[in-house]
Structure formats: C-alpha cells, structure tokens
Amino acid sequence: MKIKLWINEKEFTDDVSPDIALLEWLRSKGFYSIKRGCETSNCGLCTVLLDGKPVLSCSTLAIRANGKYVTTLEGVEKDALEIGGFMADEGSEQCGFCSPGFIMNVIAMKNELTNPTEEEIKKYLVGNLCRCTGYVGQLRAIKNYLKSTKEV
Amino acid sequence: MKLLFTIDQYVIAESLEEAYELNQSRRNVILGGIMWLKMGKKRIGKAIDLSALDLHKIEEDEDCFYIGAMCTLRDLEVHPGLKKYFNGIIEKSVESIVGVQFRNGATVGGTVFSRFGFSDVLTVLLALDTYVELYKGGIVSLSDFMDMPRDNDILVKIIIKKDNRKAAYVNQRKSATDLPILACAVSNVGNTWNIVLGSRPAKAQLISLRLSESLNEEQINEIINVVEDKIVLGSNDRGSKEYRSILADVFIRRNIEEILLGGNHED
Numbered sequence: 001m002k003i004k005l006w007i008n009e010k011e012f013t014d015d016v017s018p019d020i021a022l023l024e025w026l027r028s029k030g031f032y033s034i035k036r037g038c039e040t041s042n043c044g045l046c047t048v049l050l051d052g053k054p055v056l057s058c059s060t061l062a063i064r065a066n067g068k069y070v071t072t073l074e075g076v077e078k079d080a081l082e083i084g085g086f087m088a089d090e091g092s093e094q095c096g097f098c099s100p101g102f103i104m105n106v107i108a109m110k111n112e113l114t115n116p117t118e119e120e121i122k123k124y125l126v127g128n129l130c131r132c133t134g135y136v137g138q139l140r141a142i143k144n145y146l147k148s149t150k151e152v
Numbered sequence: 153m154k155l156l157f158t159i160d161q162y163v164i165a166e167s168l169e170e171a172y173e174l175n176q177s178r179r180n181v182i183l184g185g186i187m188w189l190k191m192g193k194k195r196i197g198k199a200i201d202l203s204a205l206d207l208h209k210i211e212e213d214e215d216c217f218y219i220g221a222m223c224t225l226r227d228l229e230v231h232p233g234l235k236k237y238f239n240g241i242i243e244k245s246v247e248s249i250v251g252v253q254f255r256n257g258a259t260v261g262g263t264v265f266s267r268f269g270f271s272d273v274l275t276v277l278l279a280l281d282t283y284v285e286l287y288k289g290g291i292v293s294l295s296d297f298m299d300m301p302r303d304n305d306i307l308v309k310i311i312i313k314k315d316n317r318k319a320a321y322v323n324q325r326k327s328a329t330d331l332p333i334l335a336c337a338v339s340n341v342g343n344t345w346n347i348v349l350g351s352r353p354a355k356a357q358l359i360s361l362r363l364s365e366s367l368n369e370e371q372i373n374e375i376i377n378v379v380e381d382k383i384v385l386g387s388n389d390r391g392s393k394e395y396r397s398i399l400a401d402v403f404i405r406r407n408i409e410e411i412l413l414g415g416n417h418e419d
Contacts, residue, residue, distance in 0.1 A: 001162055018162035018199060019155050021190075041187050042329070047253050053226075054253045059187055063162055064203070105253065126328055127251010 003066040007031065007133045008075025016062045022048070022055075025062035026072060033073035034102040037129075044128035047101040047108075048072050054108035079107055085144040092137030094130075102128045106142055118143070139146070155190055159199040165245055166204065168287045168306060171401070175199050175304045182306060184262020185224065187254065206309065207261070210234070219310040221261025225249060228260065231329065237314060238280060239410075241321040241337060245276035250329045265307040267298060267355050270331040274298070275350030276321055278358045279337035281313040295358050317341035318414075320407035326390060333391040336403035340365065340411050347379050349400055352389045367408060376404050 004013045007029070016025060023046045026034050037045030039058045046057040047069035073080050083103050087093045102125070109116065109124040116124065121142055130138065165171035174180050179197030181189070207220035212233045220230070225246045233243045247271060249255055251272040251284040262282060263273050274294075279412060294310075319339040322370040335350035343362050350356030359379050363371050386398040 017159075019157065019159040019196075021155055040191065041254050042250060044251055044253055050256075053256045055256050056253045059185070059254075059257055061162075061183075063184065064201075084162055108252070123247065124252055129251050141199075151199075 001063055003063060005065045005067065005076070006069045008071060018061065018063055020049075020062045021058055022060040022062045022065055022070070023057035026057060031072045031074055035097055035100060037098075041102075042127075043098070044105060045098055045101040047104040047128070049104060049108055050110075051141065052111065056106050057124035071104075073104060076104075076107055079103075082148075083107075083141070083145050086141040086148070087138065090137040090141040090144070092133045092141050096138075098128060098130045098132075099123070102130065102138070106145070115143065115150075116146070121146075153298065157189060157192055157194045159196045159394050162197045162201065163198050164204050165200045168205060168308065169283065171200050171202055171205070172287050172304075172306055174198055175306060182261075182265075184263075184265070185258040186222075187258045188262070188268070191222060202261075202306075211376055212314075215294060215314055217310075217312040217314070219260055219267075219312070221259065221307045221309060223260045224256055225258045225260065225263065226255040228273075229255060238317065238319040238339070239321075241279070241319045243275050244321045245272040245335075245337075247408060248272065248323065248328065248332075260310060261307045264294075264297075264310060267302075269354045270351045271356065272323060272335050272350065274333060275323075275335040275356040276319075277310065277312070277347050278322075278339045278348045278350075279339040279346050280317065281315050281341075283311040283313075285309045285311060298355060298358075314348060315341055318411045320410040322403050322406055324403075331390065334385075334396050334399045334406060336400065336405065338404060338407035338411060345375060345408075347375060347404055349379065349383050349385070352383065352385050353390065354384075354386060357383045359383060367412065372405060372408055375408070376401055 001018055002015050035045040037043040041056050041059045047054050048057045051068050080103050083106055093099055105128050175182055181196045182200045204221055207222040209220050209225055210231050211218045212271040229243050229246045247348045277294055283291050284297045285291050286310045287308055289305050317339045321337045325332050331352040337348045339346045343364055345361050348356050359382055385393050388395045
C-alpha cells in the first residue's frame, strides 16, 4: 500500500506491507536512533513523535503514519545534544540504549507541559524504562535542562 | 523483524456500513490501537481502519459526554471537560496505563469492545451512567454490554451521562506501569451506591445497592459483605484471591469515605 509522509520535514513515499511496524520501516530508511527494545509496548525505547505526539513506533503500523509528520531523534539533534549533555553531567546516560526514546519523550513533554512539577515529570516519563540509572540522575538532568531553557 | 500478526489487506473504511460488512468475515478485524492485537499471531485477512470516520472526537452537551471509538486513552486523560467531572476518576483510571506514548496509541473503542479483564477504564466507566453505541445494536448500557457475547458489531461511541454523581477510584499495582492487581470504583447518586471491582482477575463487575445518601459504619460493612458475596475474586500471578479480598475491603471503604468527604462531580 502506498504511503506518503514527512520524516524530520523531508517527504518520503513508499509501498509498504500493511503489517510492518513504523519502527521497522523507519530503521529500513536509515533512522537508526530508534531502538528496538521490548516490542511489547512497555519500554519506550522506540518513541518517535507522530504529528507532535509521542508514540511507540513498535506498536504503530507504518501505514498509519500515512499523511503525517514523523519526528525522530535525527530531526532534533540540537535539542538531543543539549539534553544529552545534562544527562552526562548527572551520570544518567550510562549504557545509553534508552536515551534516544527517553530524549524524544522529554521533548514531547517540554512541548506539552508548561513548568511541569517533579510529579508531572515523573508521570510523563514513566513509560521510558532504564535498566542502568535508577532514574534519580535522569530526573536531576531533566530538571536542570528545563531550568536552563527558562533562563535563556 | 516483523510483527507476529499478519495482514493481507488494509482497508480504510469509508463508512460504518462498509466497515460492518467487512467485519462479518471471521478473518477480518477492526483495528483499534493494536496494543493487544500485536501480541498475538492472528492471520488477518482484511484489517479494517476506522480512522476516516470522524470517531476521534470527545463532544459534550448539557447532559452527556460523547466519546468516539477512535479517541485515545490520552484524549480521555487530558480532556478538560472530563477532568472536571466525577471527581476526575476518568483521568485517574488511565494515568497508570503504561506511559503517555502507549496511551497516545490505545483507543477507547479497542479497550471497551474487547472487555479486557484487567481494564482500569471499564472499572471506572461501569461506576458511571455509561452507554455504548453500537452500529447495528443501537445504544445499550455498558453493564448490559459487558454481559453480551462478542459479536461482529462495531462500537461507534461511548456516552456518559452527567448525572451529578459522586465517584472515587483506587487501584493497586505491583509496579507503576503494570496491569492492576485490583481496581475499584465507587459512585453515589441519590440513595444508590455503585461498587465496581475490576481486574478480579476477570472483567469488571458492578453491584448497585439502594441505601441512603449518607452511610454509617454498619451500612458500609453491609456493602462490603454484599460485594464479597456477589463478586467472585480469583488468583493469578499478580495476586491471590485472599489478597484481592483484603484489598477489596479496604478499597471499597476508602472510596466510600472519599465520597462521603465530598468527592464530587465538579470542582
């Protein structure tokens, strides 16, 4: 089935199988920031933005992205580097495998919530699992990042 | 790696009638958010997509909320009108379901039509005056729908009446984003008290009792005894029947107390 969509503002057209996940299809196009994690809709590693909303690309059919705008980490490199810097400062990146999905959801949260409280941050990011850090360093990093964006 | 299930053909339905006709074949499937479907190995002939049928909206008038089947659980969570009603229990019922990304995919229609035994959402909707609109079956109460066998009709929307009822909801999970061990919703309108236990671990069940608007300790104990008699709890790897029974006692009492202390329909 033919689809047309925009990935990081660039137009793509393709003929896709109806049962291919967006995760698979995006990786086949070279967007390797998107990690294959649990594939049971639980870990958040495969998070991308679909028309600005964070979704699990392992649980979204590529065909359902037809006509929509997809944003991957490659499309928000400047923000990703900045957030990654705050994570490194707090020792909260460690193996780094969950970082792309986590950073995509942080960006979605920043776009959706104004001045989120610590509780709101935890609630928004609870769907991003990390096996290394214990989350406390990540929370410090995100609070520092959000504070820095207000200072600019 | 491909998904476990396969789809031969993908059809974006242009009308409910077309979707209904296609759905009469056992090989064809209406797609919701596919969160649960993707865990199985079903071989689907035609996957029927309802996303072109304008079912993504939550609308409200003076009497009701009308929630389209293709609304996501996140839509329920952030809708300003729903937040204000029923002590915010609709938001509470979805906020622990995995994460924001999951809730941006899972649909109301998929959740309600499937009548999942672990559903937080059904537990809360049953405690409210909720109806489902089926394409062929018309409007039926959610409690009747819960007992109907699964058929090939199409769920079009959910209707929740604004009847000023007070409500409260609690659940217990082993970890923040897991399925609930037990979910409990209680609502009160006039002299009627509605108690719902979900994730029993079976589909949510409602008990309605006519008592008085203000309950004393003896009446609360009576409610708990009736629920214990009429709602069967079970065991699974998340919790034993005995543990669920203890939780049910505490949750019913806690919800009633919250309502008696003012859990109300609108701030």
